Amino acid sequence: MSQAYAIEADGLRKRFGAVEALRGVSFGAESGNVLGLLGPNGAGKTTAVRILTTLLTADGGSARVAGIDVARHPARVRAEIGLAGQYAAVDENLTGFENLEMVGRLYHLGRRPARQRATELLGEFGLADAGDRLVRTYSGGMRRRLDLAAALVARPPILFLDEPTTGLDIRSRITLWESIEALVARGTTVLLTTQYLEEADRLADRIAVVNLGVVIAEGTSAELKEQVGGDRLEIRLARGADSAAAAHALERLGSGLPAVLDGTVSLPITHGGGTVAAAVRRLDQAGIAIDDIATQRPTLDDVFLKLTGQTAAEAVDERR
Amino acid sequence: MNAVANELSDMWVLAVRSAKRIPRQPDLLIGFTIQPLMFVLLFVYVFGGAISTPGFSYVDFLIPGIIVQTMAFGGFVTALGLSEDLKKGLMDRFRSLPMSRSAVLTGRTLADVSTNVVQLVVVLGVGVAVGFRFQTGLGDVVAGIALLLLIGYAFSWIFAFVGLAASSPEAANAYGFTILFPLTFVSSAFVPVRSMPGWLQPVALNNPFTVMVNAVRGLFLGIRVGNDVWLAIVWTIGVAFVSAALAIWRYRRVVAK
Numbered sequence: 001m002s003q004a005y006a007i008e009a010d011g012l013r014k015r016f017g018a019v020e021a022l023r024g025v026s027f028g029a030e031s032g033n034v035l036g037l038l039g040p041n042g043a044g045k046t047t048a049v050r051i052l053t054t055l056l057t058a059d060g061g062s063a064r065v066a067g068i069d070v071a072r073h074p075a076r077v078r079a080e081i082g083l084a085g086q087y088a089a090v091d092e093n094l095t096g097f098e099n100l101e102m103v104g105r106l107y108h109l110g111r112r113p114a115r116q117r118a119t120e121l122l123g124e125f126g127l128a129d130a131g132d133r134l135v136r137t138y139s140g141g142m143r144r145r146l147d148l149a150a151a152l153v154a155r156p157p158i159l160f161l162d163e164p165t166t167g168l169d170i171r172s173r174i175t176l177w178e179s180i181e182a183l184v185a186r187g188t189t190v191l192l193t194t195q196y197l198e199e200a201d202r203l204a205d206r207i208a209v210v211n212l213g214v215v216i217a218e219g220t221s222a223e224l225k226e227q228v229g230g231d232r233l234e235i236r237l238a239r240g241a242d243s244a245a246a247a248h249a250l251e252r253l254g255s256g257l258p259a260v261l262d263g264t265v266s267l268p269i270t271h272g273g274g275t276v277a278a279a280v281r282r283l284d285q286a287g288i289a290i291d292d293i294a295t296q297r298p299t300l301d302d303v304f305l306k307l308t309g310q311t312a313a314e315a316v317d318e319r320r
Numbered sequence: 321m322n323a324v325a326n327e328l329s330d331m332w333v334l335a336v337r338s339a340k341r342i343p344r345q346p347d348l349l350i351g352f353t354i355q356p357l358m359f360v361l362l363f364v365y366v367f368g369g370a371i372s373t374p375g376f377s378y379v380d381f382l383i384p385g386i387i388v389q390t391m392a393f394g395g396f397v398t399a400l401g402l403s404e405d406l407k408k409g410l411m412d413r414f415r416s417l418p419m420s421r422s423a424v425l426t427g428r429t430l431a432d433v434s435t436n437v438v439q440l441v442v443v444l445g446v447g448v449a450v451g452f453r454f455q456t457g458l459g460d461v462v463a464g465i466a467l468l469l470l471i472g473y474a475f476s477w478i479f480a481f482v483g484l485a486a487s488s489p490e491a492a493n494a495y496g497f498t499i500l501f502p503l504t505f506v507s508s509a510f511v512p513v514r515s516m517p518g519w520l521q522p523v524a525l526n527n528p529f530t531v532m533v534n535a536v537r538g539l540f541l542g543i544r545v546g547n548d549v550w551l552a553i554v555w556t557i558g559v560a561f562v563s564a565a566l567a568i569w570r571y572r573r574v575v576a577k
Binding site: 016050053054055056057075078079081082083085086089090091092093094098102103105106107108134150 | 326329330333334337340341344345408409410412413414415416417418419575576577
């Protein structure tokens, strides 16, 4: 692969006892870009991140971060990366300030610069007022922000975010997304793992879909959505007997042909708003009554269903 | 040179971090101070009358034993802390930083020395209040205190191993006490070994804990028992080395998951 890749995984393999967590995973993130690893729990995303961040050694394959081989020069890799994880790895019995100061000193920034940087980051992440409080009094969203701040103490050019918003409410999630977007705007390369298509969609330049330890699809968000059919208009009819007539009435409206299942018509569409109004008008003209109408965005499950014929949950169950 | 300085700095930063926890968690602080204090009062006033210690007042006999026991248990916060660091992902954060990898363990055990000092002051203070008196000169007392801190440090490494081997912080706590309680009670810490049944005496006499308690008694009360002090130092260093080796081995295993 070319030099432009800041993060590169090449045929990574890892086995834990009977479970083959990675079965030859390859992907690359270009410098300054965001790569999303999308997949359900147990797909192998975290294992891949742990290998790339030198926490774990691979059984096979190779990986380079900032052009440095992670197996050969782990210490040099650690100087280039920041890691924020799904567990919000901060010390509950320290204050927010003390957590950041500690990380700065472990990067050997020196006492004064470590303190300055801590104050700076607390302000940047909206934690200035909470800086002197013990972290055990923080909310979940505040902890994640502190965790992300801790990963940024040494201004690493490459950042690994392992499910940064899992378990957060929507408001905290959006705040965190905004912080990540600000980082990317400054040129940080990011590898992001997530279970949410929406998150990968919003943050990632390219997405690699991971399932059972292999990459099963790779592309931009638009390319992936094209594969799963993009947004859909779902219309539940008042009378199931109208199905054929409804499908006929909606024929040329969407980006594809309407499908009928159980009294619900599903129509692939490209832009939501206008289409909803047009669909309602047409059905009304045809004298067809409806119970409900809604636009559906594709979810991780849709991607999975399309790519593997299983939902994400089924894929994980099967493995157990 | 720079590498050594960084190593020491990492150890210090993590030791300070560990030590800050104790005053911030009142339940831990109580465990560390009230518990040994209760032991002193219970043994002196409840059991003391029933235990005969020819040649000593029971208070004089007891205090060195209780101090050694307190030092031995003082490291349990290391087990607790390491187990929590593993569970909560902090271990991963430390390991992803360009810092010394051993500092995660050496920082913890170093922090225990500070809690041991606090405990030493509490138990000796209460001991003196209930009638304990040093029978030796300053040199011996200082040597005894140094030995006690060394013993505390060695046992911290046992707890480091326990914390890394246990599945949860609660389990770590339970294991630690299950291992250490018999060790401290089947020894000369609370009763003279001669008062135990014949079959138990050799066990108690050869218990490293007995050796350590006898050495501290020798240094505080002035009754020299052969080479007990040297033997105690050898035992303590041995315990430290073996349990540090076990802790490091266990650390390498748990982080590879």
